[in-house]
Amino acid sequence: TTVSVALKPTLPDGTYVATYRVLSGDGHPVSASFLFGVGSGPVDKTAATGGPANRVWEISGAFARFLMYLSALLAAGLAFFVAFIHDQDEDRWRLIGWARIATITAVFGAAGIIIVQAALLSGKSLSAATDGGVLGDVLDSRLGWSLGVLVMGLIAVHLSTDIRNHTASQVLALYGGLATAGSFAIWGHSTELSPIWLSTAADIVHAAAAAVWFGGIIGLLLVLRRRTDQPVASTAQIVSRFSSAAAITVALLAAAGLALSWNATGGTVDALISTTYGRLLLVKVLITAVILAIAGYNRSRLVPALVQGEAQQSAPAVVDAAAPADPGTATKDEPAPMFTDAQRATNWGLLRRAVLIEATALVVVLGITAVLVNVTPARTVIATRDRVVNQTQSVPTGTVNLVVVPARVGENTLHIQYADAAGKPIDVANTLTIEFSLPSAELAAISRQTAKAGPGHFIYTGPELSISGTWTVTVVARTSDFSEQRTTFSVPIRN
Template sequence: MLRGWEYDWTLPQSCPTRRKREHMSRIARQLVAALAILVGVLALGTTAASAHATLESSSPADGQSVLTSPSEIRITFSEAVTTISGGLSVLNADGKTVGTGNSEIVGGRTLVAPISETLSDGTYVATYRVLSADGHPVSGSILFGVGNEALDRSAQPSSSGDRLWEIIGGISRFIMYLAALVAAGVAFFLAFIHDRAEDRWRIVPFVRIGSILALFSAIGIVMSQAALLTGKGAGAVTDSNVLRDVLNQNLGWSLALLMIGLAAVHLSTDISKKVVSQSLALYGGLAVTVSFAVWGHATELSPEAISLAANAIHATAAALWLGGLVGLVMVLSLRTPETVRSTAGIIGRFSLMAFWSVIALTIAGLTLTITGSDANLNSILTTTWGQLVLAKIGLTLIVALIAAWNRRTLVPSLTSPTENTNELAVRWATLLRTIRTEAVLLVAVLALTAIVVNVPPARTAVVAKTDRVDITQRVDTGNVQLSVDPAIVGPNTVSVRYTDGTGQPVNVANSMSIEFSQPSAGLEPITRQVPASEPGVFVIQGNELSIPGTWTITIAVRTSDFTEQRTSFEVPVRR
């Protein structure tokens, strides 16, 4: 429109082009908002996540006071670990490092560090950083004391720095999964599903931008791994030895395969020859999805071959489904209902691909759930890993139901002859809305996946949860709780805690006598003296529980010069 001598380049409100631009802009804003919410949820989930190899026992035990300086620190984990640019260090209450020798792994699961000097009486923190067998950093600390002094709990180091890098690593994994799967899936869509019309160039940026985002997210993962393994923050990335250690693991092979695959799918969009383009999209996409299987849970679940295959199939099906949805959303957004005849082929091919993708995703997902939980329903229902998997299954089921309705109802109605253009437009818009919903829900599934990979599998968590024995009895001073962990033959940590009726600790005595006996096996009492590690708390670690069966553990404290309080517990110990 002309205004004086100037031309108004603003498109009229009724212009179809303007309406389409506004529509696409609104969709973009909604997607950005949804992604921001998902990243926030992911950050919260990552801070609550646990490492994959969990601490089973230590010597000295966490919270234990020993009368003399220990000659070494031993920490045993639930699965195999390695020391990479980390190991074990011991700090005193002032935060100063005490002399320790080189850390080493004994028996695959036990981290051992000799102490080269005699520790004076006081509180100490042993901090460990190792790499679990599935490639995830594991860090933590135990608190122990030397002498009869109460433990100084303020000596416990802060883990806020690690939490930040855990969040960065979790968000980087989510973005890498999302970007790489979208890039691979959209490349396949363009090569095999699309009709190669000119609007394909409006879809190609999803492949290129996705590849670039996945590359930068991979860098974020490497940085978080280096920071968590060393505790040195971002500065760890500048150490070539640390980077070599990080990339020498399965992570290095995974990222190499990912980069090769992303390069191939990127090139597939530039090749005009159909056969070459399809080959690059197919094999490049497979390289991308297989790269996720060679690092993480799948490498430790058994049987390993089945787990790796299921993981690769799971990722491949997700890429085809999600990438296909993104491609189809763009096609339906860029075209009008009047082009339904020419677009019917794309819709039909996508519907067939989505059908088989859902079947593959279901079979692979069930296989991974079974291997991750040892087919134990209780472990699925009661562990964080299992509950997250159930949430993934629930969301995927909703998406599958929407897809089934599209395939059986909407798609046939679009391709059936009709003279009513308004009805055709309504069907077209409905299909577009449902496909967008599918895509958003699948992104939510990927966010849950990024959290799941940072949580111990159900079978590991259940073992750690069910091995420990906790018994509480009423006594004159309130309550006394006995904990035996792991309650199996061999080294055990026995903790005793005295509390009042409100659960607050009661300072009953400075030391405690504890007796271990098994009358049915003819074992006479084995007596140990244990100093209080803090008011009302006593911890002892040793090999007294040497045979299976029901042990009688009796604890005795002198509550006054003339009164001794004795409490007995029956504790089952298995082999």
């Protein structure tokens, strides 16, 4: 897409900043700026090309996304926990209260995202929130559809906590949670990554599994804090049911996360270690691995001990009339106790601390996710990364340096700089011509005039390098009316 704006014919000579704002294919606003000059004077490269305003709104957007993700996943996960895992005791109303609060804060987060999106897209800051045209553009994008599905999912989740019919509550919690999770796949990077079916399916599974895990962890933490003084067999059964559900969701989470990571990075180590997206992803994976280690210990060691200890505590004692008087001696009908009251209390305390650590770490993971959503995927960065061709050759007056960016098929910018033997810029000509030829394709030379940007510095931007291969670029400097200086470079251009 090419957008052009005519300059005013009376524009005074000097350096100017051109800025633009567009809505990218995945629904995120993108803005940038560049310098250009009017007149024969050099372009002032120190001119400001942006201010802190966008940065403030980007930070605000990250916070709004964090609030929305955290609240939406918590609401969906808590509703699932109450409907499928909890024992329906009276303390479930405490969990329901938190689920309802989470649905409301998720809507506030969504509203914040709309305001930030409008501000970034229009450049009007807070006034964009009252501009119907800007809000219409924002809501008519993928974001609008995503938030529409999110709100419908949250309504179903909220209703699941109001209905006393347990089956209906389970249906609303399940499908409301799926709609909530599915809304995240409508807007964001996954909509632009191919194959689209893989990224969309993995995104939905990833969000749904995260909701069940995160909401379940918070629900379990609330149950354990409520029942601190009197852990009973029913509480142990809640822990056991959640442990089984978590094992399934963690497996789905890992599989979906692997698919999303591979799709976003292209499966290369370079994408992981050389891009912001890749490094954030590694931090997220590392924290998740710690959470999984804690969860694995809970499931394999702690939860079985709790269930067995509470079952032992609630089982009736078997007394044998022929039992020996020595209390330290046990018969075959009265096995030695496996867990003392102190051991049981210790195990419950360990579980509470482990669950608290898991919950805290998951909040951190969600925070990183909120940032990742607005960072360009590593795969895209690697594919579009500028490759700079920088070559220098000796000439009678000193040296000439050629820089070609991005050295890809299509439009490229060429910088030519003449310098003396000491490396200082010098004027060798007032006019300079560039000749482009591609011998391998039998493409004859194409001549173009350049613009002078400073002492010995010439700039040209154009689409001549339109075929991949090694181009011959000849710089022709007219040093006098009767002589010229020709310097030839071999420039590789990739697709």
